[in-house]
Amino acid sequence: MSKSEPINIPTVSGVVDIDVDTAYTQIKDMRIHGAGRIARLAASALKNFVDNSKVSDRDQFFKNIMDSGEKLRSARPTAVSLPNGVNIVLASTKKSYNLGDSLDDIKEVTINAAEKFVHDSLDAYNKIGEYGGKRIRNGDTVITICNSEAAISVLKNAHDTGKGIKIVCCETRPLFQGHKTAATLAKHGCDVTIIIDSAVRKFIDKIDRAVCGADAVAVNGALVNKIGTSQLAAIAHEARVKLMAAAETYKFYPDTMFGELTPIEERDATEVCSEEYLKTYPNIKVRNPVFDVTPPENIDVIVTEKGIIPPANASLIIKELIELL
Numbered sequence: 001m002s003k004s005e006p007i008n009i010p011t012v013s014g015v016v017d018i019d020v021d022t023a024y025t026q027i028k029d030m031r032i033h034g035a036g037r038i039a040r041l042a043a044s045a046l047k048n049f050v051d052n053s054k055v056s057d058r059d060q061f062f063k064n065i066m067d068s069g070e071k072l073r074s075a076r077p078t079a080v081s082l083p084n085g086v087n088i089v090l091a092s093t094k095k096s097y098n099l100g101d102s103l104d105d106i107k108e109v110t111i112n113a114a115e116k117f118v119h120d121s122l123d124a125y126n127k128i129g130e131y132g133g134k135r136i137r138n139g140d141t142v143i144t145i146c147n148s149e150a151a152i153s154v155l156k157n158a159h160d161t162g163k164g165i166k167i168v169c170c171e172t173r174p175l176f177q178g179h180k181t182a183a184t185l186a187k188h189g190c191d192v193t194i195i196i197d198s199a200v201r202k203f204i205d206k207i208d209r210a211v212c213g214a215d216a217v218a219v220n221g222a223l224v225n226k227i228g229t230s231q232l233a234a235i236a237h238e239a240r241v242k243l244m245a246a247a248e249t250y251k252f253y254p255d256t257m258f259g260e261l262t263p264i265e266e267r268d269a270t271e272v273c274s275e276e277y278l279k280t281y282p283n284i285k286v287r288n289p290v291f292d293v294t295p296p297e298n299i300d301v302i303v304t305e306k307g308i309i310p311p312a313n314a315s316l317i318i319k320e321l322i323e324l325l
C-alpha cells in the first residue's frame with residue numbers, strides 16, 4: 001500500500017469464507033487491517049476451520065482448533081481485538097469440550113460463537129455511532145486519524161443527523177490509511193479535508209472535536225492507537241479540544257489488569273523508505289512503530305457499544321470482559 005496506489009475502500013464485512021492460514025497471512029501483511037476487521041476475520045477463520053475439519057476424534061479436534069487460535073492470535077501483536085475475538089469464540093469451544101459434549105456439539109457451539117462474535121461486532125458500530133454522534137455539535141469541525149470503522153460510524157451518524165459537520169483526516173503515514181477514511185466519508189457525502197500528520201497543530205484552532213479508534217484500551221484508560229494519535233491528543237488537549245475514542249468492548253485489554261503492558265508492533269523499514277533508498281544508504285537506521293499510547297488525561301470519553309465511559313472506568317469493562325473469557 002502506498003499513497004500512489006488506488007484506494008481500496010474497506011467494507012464492514014460479515015462472516016467470510018477464509019481458511020486459518022490465509023487469514024493469518026492477510027492480517028500479518030495488513031491486507032486486511034483495522035482492529036475490528038481483523039478480529040472478525042479471525043472469527044470467520046475459526047468457523048471455516050470447523051466447517052472443513054475432517055477429524056473424527058474430539059480430543060484431536062480440540063487440540064487442532066486451539067492451535068489454530070494460537071496461530072491467529074500471533075498474526076499481529078498490538079490490537080487486542082484479535083486475541084479477544086479468538087478467545088471469546090474459543091471460550092465456548094472449551095466450555096463445551098470440558099462438559100464432555102460430542103464432537104458435533106462442540107462444532108456447533110463454536111460455529112454459533114463465531115457467528116455471534118461477528119454479528120455483535122457489526123452491531124456495536126451502530127450503537128457507537130449513535131452514542132458518539134450525539135456528542136458532536138451542529139457545525140463542528142472534527143479531526144480523525146487513521147482508518148477506524150468505529151470512528152467513521154460516529155462521523156457518519158453526525159453527518160446523517162444533519163449536523164453539517166466538516167471532517168479533517170490526518171493522512172496517517174506511512175501507509176496512508178487516512179486516505180481511505182477520507183474516501184469512505186467523501187463517498188458518504190461528507191465535507192472532507194486531508195492534511196499531513198505534521199499539520200495538526202497548524203490547524204487545531206479550526207477544530208472543535210477529535211474522534212479516533214482504538215487498538216487497545218488499558219486498565220488505567222490509556223489508549224493504544226495508530227502512531228500519531230498521542231501527538232494529536234496532546235495538541236488537542238493543549239487547545240482544549242475534546243478527544244473521543246471509539247472502542248468496542250472487545251478492544252479493552254484484560255491482561256493490563258494483571259500488570260502486562262501492550263506490546264507495540266514495529267513494522268518493516270520499507271514502509272517508510274523505498275528499498276532503493278535503503279540500499280543506497282545502508283548506514284541509515286529506520287524505526288517504524290505502528291502504534292503509540294495516549295495517556296488517559298488527554299482523552300475526554302471512550303464510547304463503547306455499552307455506553308460512554310470516562311477513561312477512569314476502563315476497569316469496569318475489563319472486569320466484564322474477563323468473565324466472558
Ligand code: RI2
Pocket residue numbers: 033034035036037079145146147148149150151177212213214215225226227290
Ligand atoms: P477499527 C487501526 O490499526 C487503527 O489504529 C484504527 O484506529 C484501529 O485499528 C481501530 O480500527 P491498523 O490495523 O477497529 O490499521 O475502529 O494498524 O476499524
